[in-house]
Amino acid sequence: MNIGILGGGQLARMMAQAGRSLGLNFMFLCPDIYACAAPFGEHLCVPYGDEDAQKRLANWADITTYEFENVPLSVVDSVQKKVSLYPSSSVLSVARDRLKEKTLFRNLGIPTANFSPVDSLEDLRNAMKNIGFSAILKTRTDGYDGKGQALLHGKNDLPSAWMKVGKAPCIVESMVAFNRELSIIAVRDQRGKMVFYPLSENHHRDGILRLSISRQDDPMQARAEAKIRYIMEDLNYVGTMALELFQVKDQLFANEFAPRVHNSGHWTIEAAQTSQFENHLRAICGFPLGKTTSVQSAAMVNLIGLLPSERQILNITDATPHFYCKAERPGRKVGHVTLTSKDYTSEDFQQRLSTLLQLAGQPELAELNFLNAATQTSHN
Amino acid sequence: MNIGILGGGQLARMMAQAGRSLGLNFMFLCPDIYACAAPFGEHLCVPYGDEDAQKRLANWADITTYEFENVPLSVVDSVQKKVSLYPSSSVLSVARDRLKEKTLFRNLGIPTANFSPVDSLEDLRNAMKNIGFSAILKTRTDGYDGKGQALLHGKNDLPSAWMKVGKAPCIVESMVAFNRELSIIAVRDQRGKMVFYPLSENHHRDGILRLSISRQDDPMQARAEAKIRYIMEDLNYVGTMALELFQVKDQLFANEFAPRVHNSGHWTIEAAQTSQFENHLRAICGFPLGKTTSVQSAAMVNLIGLLPSERQILNITDATPHFYCKAERPGRKVGHVTLTSKDYTSEDFQQRLSTLLQLAGQPELAELNFLNAATQTSHN
Numbered sequence: 001m002n003i004g005i006l007g008g009g010q011l012a013r014m015m016a017q018a019g020r021s022l023g024l025n026f027m028f029l030c031p032d033i034y035a036c037a038a039p040f041g042e043h044l045c046v047p048y049g050d051e052d053a054q055k056r057l058a059n060w061a062d063i064t065t066y067e068f069e070n071v072p073l074s075v076v077d078s079v080q081k082k083v084s085l086y087p088s089s090s091v092l093s094v095a096r097d098r099l100k101e102k103t104l105f106r107n108l109g110i111p112t113a114n115f116s117p118v119d120s121l122e123d124l125r126n127a128m129k130n131i132g133f134s135a136i137l138k139t140r141t142d143g144y145d146g147k148g149q150a151l152l153h154g155k156n157d158l159p160s161a162w163m164k165v166g167k168a169p170c171i172v173e174s175m176v177a178f179n180r181e182l183s184i185i186a187v188r189d190q191r192g193k194m195v196f197y198p199l200s201e202n203h204h205r206d207g208i209l210r211l212s213i214s215r216q217d218d219p220m221q222a223r224a225e226a227k228i229r230y231i232m233e234d235l236n237y238v239g240t241m242a243l244e245l246f247q248v249k250d251q252l253f254a255n256e257f258a259p260r261v262h263n264s265g266h267w268t269i270e271a272a273q274t275s276q277f278e279n280h281l282r283a284i285c286g287f288p289l290g291k292t293t294s295v296q297s298a299a300m301v302n303l304i305g306l307l308p309s310e311r312q313i314l315n316i317t318d319a320t321p322h323f324y325c326k327a328e329r330p331g332r333k334v335g336h337v338t339l340t341s342k343d344y345t346s347e348d349f350q351q352r353l354s355t356l357l358q359l360a361g362q363p364e365l366a367e368l369n370f371l372n373a374a375t376q377t378s379h380n
Numbered sequence: 381m382n383i384g385i386l387g388g389g390q391l392a393r394m395m396a397q398a399g400r401s402l403g404l405n406f407m408f409l410c411p412d413i414y415a416c417a418a419p420f421g422e423h424l425c426v427p428y429g430d431e432d433a434q435k436r437l438a439n440w441a442d443i444t445t446y447e448f449e450n451v452p453l454s455v456v457d458s459v460q461k462k463v464s465l466y467p468s469s470s471v472l473s474v475a476r477d478r479l480k481e482k483t484l485f486r487n488l489g490i491p492t493a494n495f496s497p498v499d500s501l502e503d504l505r506n507a508m509k510n511i512g513f514s515a516i517l518k519t520r521t522d523g524y525d526g527k528g529q530a531l532l533h534g535k536n537d538l539p540s541a542w543m544k545v546g547k548a549p550c551i552v553e554s555m556v557a558f559n560r561e562l563s564i565i566a567v568r569d570q571r572g573k574m575v576f577y578p579l580s581e582n583h584h585r586d587g588i589l590r591l592s593i594s595r596q597d598d599p600m601q602a603r604a605e606a607k608i609r610y611i612m613e614d615l616n617y618v619g620t621m622a623l624e625l626f627q628v629k630d631q632l633f634a635n636e637f638a639p640r641v642h643n644s645g646h647w648t649i650e651a652a653q654t655s656q657f658e659n660h661l662r663a664i665c666g667f668p669l670g671k672t673t674s675v676q677s678a679a680m681v682n683l684i685g686l687l688p689s690e691r692q693i694l695n696i697t698d699a700t701p702h703f704y705c706k707a708e709r710p711g712r713k714v715g716h717v718t719l720t721s722k723d724y725t726s727e728d729f730q731q732r733l734s735t736l737l738q739l740a741g742q743p744e745l746a747e748l749n750f751l752n753a754a755t756q757t758s759h760n
Contacts, residue, residue, distance in 0.1 A: 001690070017397065020419070022690055023703030023715075039400070040419070273698060273720070287694045295675050310381070310402055314667045318653060323403030335403075340653070 001285055002027065004061030004083070006076065008035030008043060010324040010333065011067040011261050014269070016040035018277035024285070029057050036324045037067075048075045058082035063284050065239065067260055069096040070142055086190075086238040086284040087259045094235065095259040098140050098171045105254045108230045112254050113246075118170040121162045127172045128158070134175040137161045139168045149207065176253055178246035183212075184224035185265040187240045187279040188232045190286050195279065196225045197272060197292045200264040202244070203365055208331065210362050212264040212300045214271060216344070220245075223252050231257060240265070240280035263302065263333070270320050270338045271298035297344030299353050301360045303335035308359045313337055316352050316359075381665055382407065384441030384463070386456065388415030388423060390704040390713065391447040391641050394649070396420035398657035404665070409437050416704045417447075428455045438462035443664050445619065447640055449476040450522055466618040466664040467639045474615065475639040478520050478551045485634045488610045492634050493626075498550040501542045507552050508538070514555040517541045519548045529587065556633055558626035563592075564604035565645040567620045567659040568612045570666050575659065576605045577652060577672045580644040582624070583745055588711065590742050592644040592680045594651060596724070600625075603632050611637060620645070620660035643682065643713070650700050650718045651678035677724030679733050681740045683715035688739045693717055696732050696739075 001024050005012045008030030016026040016037055026041030033045050044053040048071055057064065057079065064085045066076060069092060076089040087095075094100045098115075105112045116127035118137065128135065139148035150161035152172070181204065185197040199218040203211040215221075228243040242262030244255040265276040274282075274290025282289050306328050313321040316339070323335040339356055341349040357366035381404050385392045388410030396406040396417055406421030413425050424433040428451055437444065437459065444465045446456060449472060456469040467475075474480045485492045496507035498517065508515065519528035530541035532552070561584065565577040579598040583591040595601075608623040622642030624635040645656040654662075654670025662669050686708050693701045696719070703715040719736055721729040737746035 017400070020397070020705075021700070021702045022694075023687070023701070023705065282694060285690075287691055290694070291698060307403070310665075311667055314402075314662060314670070318671060320401070321403070322401045325400075325403065 001025070001063065002061045003281065003285075004029070004057040004064040004079075005037070005041075005067055006030075006048065006057075006064065006071045006079065007067035008032060008037040009067060010036055010326070012037035013040060013324060014266070014275075014322070015065075015067065015261065015277045015280060018269075018275055019281045022278070022281065024281060027057055027060055029053055034327065036326050039325075048072050051078075054079055055082070065260075065280070065284050066092070069259060084284075087235070087241070088238075091235045091237055091259050095257060096141050098138055098143075098256065099169075101256055102171065102173075104231070104234070108234060110227050110230065110254045111251060112173075113176045114174040115171050118172050121159060124158055124162055124170075124172060125155075128152070128155070131172055131174045135172055136175060137165055137170050137172050139165050139170055141169075147207075176246045176248060176255075178248050178253070180247040181255075182215075182218075182220060182224060182245045182247055182252070183242050183262065183264040184221075184228050184245065185240060185242045185262055185268070185276055186225070186228045186232060187276070187283050187289055187292070188237045189283045189289050190238050192233070193289060194229060194232060195289050195292045196221075196228070197265060197268060197276065198294050199224055200267070202264050203368075205362070205365075206331075208302070208304060208333075209263050210302055210304070210360075211357065211365055212267060213344075214267050214294055214298045216294050216297065220247060220250075220252060227252060227254060228257075239283045240276050263336075264300075266322070266336050267298035267300040267338050268292075269322075271296045271340050296340040296342060297349070298341075299339045299349075299356075301337050301339070301353075301356050301362070302333055303337065303360055305330045305332055305334065306361065307334050312359055313356075316356055319352070319356060381405070381443065382441045383661065383665075384409070384437040384444040384459075385417070385421075385447055386410075386428065386437075386444065386451045386459065387447035388412060388417040389447060390416055390706070392417035393420060393704060394646070394702070395445075395447065395641065395657045395660060398649075398655055399661045402658070402661065404661060407437055407440055409433055414707065416706050419705075428452050431458075434459055435462070445640075445660070445664050446472070449639060464664075467615070467621070468618075471615045471617055471639050475637060476521050478518055478523075478636065479549075481636055482551065482553075484611070484614070488614060490607050490610065490634045491631060492553075493556045494554040495551050498552050501539060504538055504542055504550070504552060508532070508535070511552055511554045515552050516555060517545055517550050517552050519545050519550055521549075527587075556626045556628060556635075558628050558633070560627040561635075562595075562598075562600060562604060562625045562627055562632070563622050563642065563644040564601075564608050564625065565620060565622045565642055565648070565656055566605070566608045566612060567656070567663050567669055567672070568617045569663045569669050570618050572613070573669060574609060574612060575669050575672045576601075576608070577645060577648060577656065578674050579604055580647070582644050583748075585742070585745075586711075588682070588684060588713075589643050590682055590684070590740075591737065591745055592647060594647050594674060594678045596674050596677065600627060600630075600632060607632060607634060608637075619663045620656050643716075644680075646702070646716050647678035647680040647718050648672075649702075651676045651720050676720040676722060677729070678721075679719045679729075679736075681717050681719070681733075681736050681742070682713055683717065683740055685710045685712055685714065686741065687714055692739055693736075696736055699732070699736060 008028035029044045046053045135152045137150045150164040181202040199215040200212040242258040246253040268275045354366040388408035409424045426433045515532045517530045530544040561582045579595040580592040622638040626633040648655045734746040
């Protein structure tokens with residue numbers, strides 16, 4: 001079976017790595033000449049808008065998907081007219097627009113931060129009367145990894161924030177004083193069957209995910225599953241989805257969802273029975289979904305900007321590196337490392353994780369005690 | 381780091397699949413234009429003897445290895461003169477010659493079948509006076525998956541057997557009436573550190589491996605480890621090695637060793653902490669070895685000649701297919717499926733294995749009761 005992917009970064013790469021063993025073939029439409037998925041299939045290296053390339057992809061592929069939500073919606077629409085595409089372009093139109101997304105959460109009765117649309121500096125000033133400081137101004141579309149965002153601590157910040165986001169259509173949200181950041185990853189097949197991975201507990205710095213810990217038997221699991229279930233059913237979703245959540249005391253606030261495999265689910269490659277990548281492919285191909293149970297405890301540490309040597313990583317017991325073969329650049333995700341353990345609560349695991357975090361240039365995270373993380377306050 | 385591999389079949393393919401995540405790059409020298417490893421690196425598609433290609437491989441690679449023992453020894457010798465190569469060509473010269481191999485076992489005090497060299501029909505007739513029927517005549521080199529072998533049940537078989545093996549230099553061996561066929565897979569690094577996988581229990585038909593079951597806590601584990609340890613130390617071996625053994629009551633006879641990753645170790649991809657492929661690369665690159673412990677019970681079923689559909693396989697719970705993307709041809713290994721379970725003794729696991737074996741066209745194996753395998757007689 002032939003799978004066409006819009007985008008050619010590490011998510012497409014890991015999807016193709018999972019899919020090759022299933023006998024699937026891959027083609028990537030991605031304008032980046034260094035697309036790191038390229039070695040795992042055919043790479044159409046042209047702008048997304050190139051109609052000949054879209055046709056070629058659609059003619060070749062049995063099923064298409066996308067690896068990130070900033071692919072132009074018009075391109076996804078156009079490909080979907082020619083060949084099966086999951087998740088559908090109507091899903092993408094919600095996921096890529098923070099206003100539509102938050103409105104969906106609200107309509108489904110899922111708690112969110114207070115929010116308001118902002119199309120001008122005046123809108124922003126008015127909105128802040130209800131929202132209250134501190135707040136975050138975010139572009140409705142095209143933001144990721146903390147890009148397209150500005151913090152608002154007081155009235156004086158408003159003009160510069162409005163400049164910083166490029167005067168683009170925005171949403172302003174109140175800051176949530178959360179205890180934990182979590183994400184739930186789930187997969188829904190073409191007949192509506194759903195499977196859910198154990199929660200990931202996430203630690204960001206500067207808007208970029210640094211560390212995810214898989215939380216088996218987390219007390220918030222059932223509540224998180226209920227929320228992503230509503231969303232997937234409402235959207236008639238097919239594929240892997242990630243829902244980012246803030247835990248405030250024992251309540252969960254939805255932050256955003258990603259209509260794709262997600263960085264906080266990379267640990268599933270080593271530690272779940274079926275990875276999020278394989279299950280996304282199973283879902284979009286119409287194959288039965290694989291089990292999502294953890295076979296081990298796991299933590300995933302992103303490698304941002306710089307790669308330690310393989311040797312340094314492999315010196316850590318039960319550490320599995322994933323190098324994406326991307327050029328090193330400040331703030332760029334160039335790889336990740338998964339650390340597994342039979343016993344997540346062991347001192348040994350905590351020590352290895354601490355070593356790994358120091359190696360990954362995250363010494364301040366290394367000092368946290370993750371065993372108590374459920375009661376600890378972290379900051380975005 | 382750049383890894384050059386002589387050969388480009390499924391073993392090279394799975395090695396490269398494991399190595400890409402470690403940030404390793406691959407080049408394959410393989411005369412088969414359909415080399416199934418090709419998508420995972422650069423493919424030099426010329427005869428092994430092509431000196432320009434050997435030079436190109438040696439100049440590009442930091443480390444070289446081979447994926448099967450029928451690569452011409454002269455080629456391995458020549459590459460080894462130019463660039464680091466593991467396991468060394470002196471290892472290969474033993475592994476590819478059944479007479480040298482059996483002699484090594486004998487010199488190390490490891491029990492084997494009775495054997496004798498055969499270079500003529502007269503040799504064969506003389507040898508049979510000591511060996512006794514039934515016996516097997518095997519070419520000293522270039523045999524695999526039952527090729528280059530002839531069974532000898534009585535005197536009348538000798539002339540036709542000698543014809544069948546092409547009058548090539550041979551070894552004749554007595555048939556061993558074994559209770560089980562086992563293999564032990566081990567890895568030795570450049571400083572002599574060794575790690576051992578749990579035993580595989582193997583089931584052949586027509587000289588081709590059909591089924592391997594990983595045997596945690598097998599009573600023969602320690603004895604098998606001692607034998608492969610002697611061999612690896614004697615050869616100053618670096619990399620993954622497989623030693624095939626016959627169990628006769630509580631004694632182990634060495635049959636042959638493979639200086640490479642091995643079909644009976646494919647289950648390590650899903651069910652061991654570190655796969656045999658990754659550990660081979662770690663060893664030859666000088667990285668620390670990964671742990672060999674099982675994280676689950678597993679069985680591996682080869683797909684011979686024909687591929688069932690992905691859907692049929694994925695309908696079986698916890699079955700992971702590996703399609704090699706090779707053309708289907710009678711007797712050819714075109715893929716394998718690993719089945720995992722927390723509880724190897726569960727009826728559920730036995731039932732899923734039975735379904736898988738039927739799907740793989742091995743209904744007669746499906747009828748065996750593997751829980752009692754340790755006491756059961758099987759036939760090569």
